[in-house]
Amino acid sequence: MALQVLSSGLGSVKKAANRVTQRESALEKNLREATSNQNWGVPNSQLHDIARASFDFQEYQTIITEIWAGLQEAKSRWRRVLKTLNLVEFLVKNGSERIIDEIRRDQYKVRPLMDFSYSEDGKDKGAAVREKTKAILELISDNELLRSERDKARTHREKFMGMPGPFHSGALRLRGKVCRL
Structure with missing residues (x-):
């Protein structure tokens, strides 16, 4: 048991050292934070940054x-798995269509999470993973639902964040007017 704790601790130190020496990119930092095993949420601004990056081939x-x-x-x-699923759902709604294509093509990697089971302190922590997996699989399987959710996400971006249509359009909405950048 003590050896496992020591090994885990050394792994964390090694990862931190690698981040410092290899100059972790902004995207890598955002991804690490968005999919961490920590018990806190992810700011929407960070999710939008990741979604924007999904339109670039290398960052994708x-x-x-x-x-x-x-x-x-x-x-x-399980928190990392759940946060990753949350990211997938966000990207399916807000990111590049390549995300949708890849999740559809490789859904065999997602589908096993429908049976995810894990208990912590006597509580079923797998339920949220199962529910999120089901929602994602339904979303990618129903073109009408997917189109509707992507339209809602675009409207939400435009209304609350001033981000018009495609993320990379070079325009900003201020007080109802579109300003070109």
Whole structure:
């Protein structure tokens, strides 16, 4: 038991040292925080930054690699799995359509989470994972629902964040007027 704790602690130190020496990018930092096993949420601004990055091919690769890693995490790190699923749902609604295509194509990697089970302190922590997985699979399987959710997300961005249509359009909405950047 003590050896496992020591090994886990050394792994954390090694990861932190690698982040410092390898100059973690802003996207990598956002992904690490958005899919952490910590018991706190993720700011919407961070999720929108990740969604914007999904339109860039190289950054898309970084995002999808982190998604698949997060979904294969150990059950004891259920928060990371759940946060990764939250990110997937957000990206399906707000990100590049490549995300949708890849999640659809590789849904066999997501589907096993429908049976996710983990108890902590006598409480079923797997229920939230199962529910989020079900919601994502329904979303990617129903084109009409998906279109509706993406339209709602776009309207929400435009209304509350001043982010028009595609994230990379170079315009900003101020007091109801579109200003070109």
